[in-house]
Structure formats: structure tokens, C-alpha cells
Amino acid sequence: MIKIAPSILSADFAAMGEAVEQLGRWGADYVHCDVMDGLYVPNITFGQGMVAALKQRTDLPLDVHLMVEAPERHFDSFIDAGADILTFHVEACRHPHRGLQAIRNRKVKSGIVLNPGTPVQALDYLYEEADMILFMSVNPGFGGQAFIPSVIDKIEKAANEIARRNLRVEIEVDGGVNAKNARRLIDAGANVLVAGSAVFLSEDPAKTIKALRSGE
Numbered sequence: 001m002i003k004i005a006p007s008i009l010s011a012d013f014a015a016m017g018e019a020v021e022q023l024g025r026w027g028a029d030y031v032h033c034d035v036m037d038g039l040y041v042p043n044i045t046f047g048q049g050m051v052a053a054l055k056q057r058t059d060l061p062l063d064v065h066l067m068v069e070a071p072e073r074h075f076d077s078f079i080d081a082g083a084d085i086l087t088f089h090v091e092a093c094r095h096p097h098r099g100l101q102a103i104r105n106r107k108v109k110s111g112i113v114l115n116p117g118t119p120v121q122a123l124d125y126l127y128e129e130a131d132m133i134l135f136m137s138v139n140p141g142f143g144g145q146a147f148i149p150s151v152i153d154k155i156e157k158a159a160n161e162i163a164r165r166n167l168r169v170e171i172e173v174d175g176g177v178n179a180k181n182a183r184r185l186i187d188a189g190a191n192v193l194v195a196g197s198a199v200f201l202s203e204d205p206a207k208t209i210k211a212l213r214s215g216e
């Protein structure tokens with residue numbers, strides 16, 4: 001089943017509670033929370049306090065994407081705040097294998113993120129520890145950027161590897177996802193599509209979420 005994870009980075013920051021409540025009504029599957037620290041990426045968004053507050057406003061799983069340097073410093077606090085899925089960048093973490101294990105040990109879904117310039121081979125010794133792999137299809141830091149098509153090849157390779165190893169790992173793709181490229185991403189093997197501007201700037205977000213899910 002294809003899941004849609006709208007990114008609240010494109011929502012009104014002064015009305016985040018309403019935004020996550022709307023996502024439930026619009027038929028989203030996850031709430032994608034983009035945490036930025038102003039160091040790993042230029043912007044600063046929000047932290048554990050926001051995640052904890054949003055947890056009170058929705059039953060949807062919180063898919064927390066950490067764009068922070070040395071993310072392992074914050075795993076426990078984001079899990080305590082209510083993250084259901086916690087993903088961090090392989091490029092930002094000195095011990096990604098240990099990091100994935102640490103998240104799983106807390107009974108939360110562990111996820112590793114690869115930037116557009118990071119080869120898929122970075123995953124070779126991590127597949128077994130991950131519940132999710134997140135492929136960035138833009139360079140992290142901003143919503144509304146153009147989709148980078150070379151991600152498709154990486155998704156295909158990872159999907160083959162996951163099948164070959166007989167694992168259950170979700171493949172998520174994040175950045176510039178819209179109704180035009182959703183079908184290609186699903187066909188390549190992605191099963192979770194993040195969409196920020198495509199959902200929140202849509203005139204009919206519920207319809208857009210449906211269209212993304214069916215790849216139309």
C-alpha cells in the first residue's frame with residue numbers, strides 16, 4: 001500500500017495544530033515533521049516541544065525527519081516527545097549502524113536518510129537495521145524545490161536489494177514529489193511519498209493526496 005506523508009514544513013507555522021488535524025481529515029497516512037538545526041541545513045524549524053504538542057492533536061503516526069548534525073544526541077528526546085518513525089541522515093551521523101539500533105531498541109521505527117549525492121551503497125551494511133530508508137530527491141533544507149530524477153535509480157537498486165535480502169523496509173522519497181512524478185516513484189519501489197508544497201498549496205488537498213497515492 002502506498003502511504004502519503006505530507007510535510008508540515010509547508011503548513012502555516014502559526015497554526016500547526018490545525019494543520020495536523022486537517023491532515024487526518026484529508027486522508028494522510030503519516031505526518032512528516034522536518035526538524036532542522038541551522039547547522040546541518042541552513043534553516044531552523046522546530047524541535048521536541050512541537051512534536052510533543054502535535055502528538056496531542058493527531059492519531060496519525062509522526063514521521064520525524066531529523067536534519068541535524070550528530071542526530072544521536074536527540075533520539076531519546078524525540079522518542080519521548082512522541083515520534084513514531086525517526087529518520088536521520090547517514091551523512092550527519094558518525095555511527096549510523098549504532099544509531100539505527102538505538103532507535104529500534106526504543107520500539108520506534110528506525111530510518112536512515114540519503115542525500116541526492118550519497119551513493120546507494122551507503123546502505124549496504126545498514127539494511128538489516130532499518131525499518132525505513134528515506135531518499136532525498138532534493139537537497140535538504142527547503143520546501144518547494146525541483147525534483148532530482150537520479151533518485152529513481154537509487155530507489156530501484158534499494159528495492160531490489162531489500163527483496164533479495166527478504167526484508168521488510170519502507171522506502172520513502174522526499175522532495176519535489178507531485179502528481180507528475182508519483183507514478184515513476186511508485187513503479188521504482190517507493191511506498192511512502194512525502195509531499196509538502198504539493199499538498200499544502202493544493203486547492204483540494206484531499207484530492208491531491210488521493211491522486212498521489214494512486215500515482216495519477
Ligand code: DX5
Nearest residue numbers: 007140141144175176196197
Ligand atoms: C526538505 C524537507 C522536505 C520538504 C518537502 O528539506 O525534508 O520534507 O518539506 O517539501 P516539497 O514537497 O515542497 O519539496
Ligand code: ZN
Nearest residue numbers: 007034065174
Ligand atoms: Zn523531510
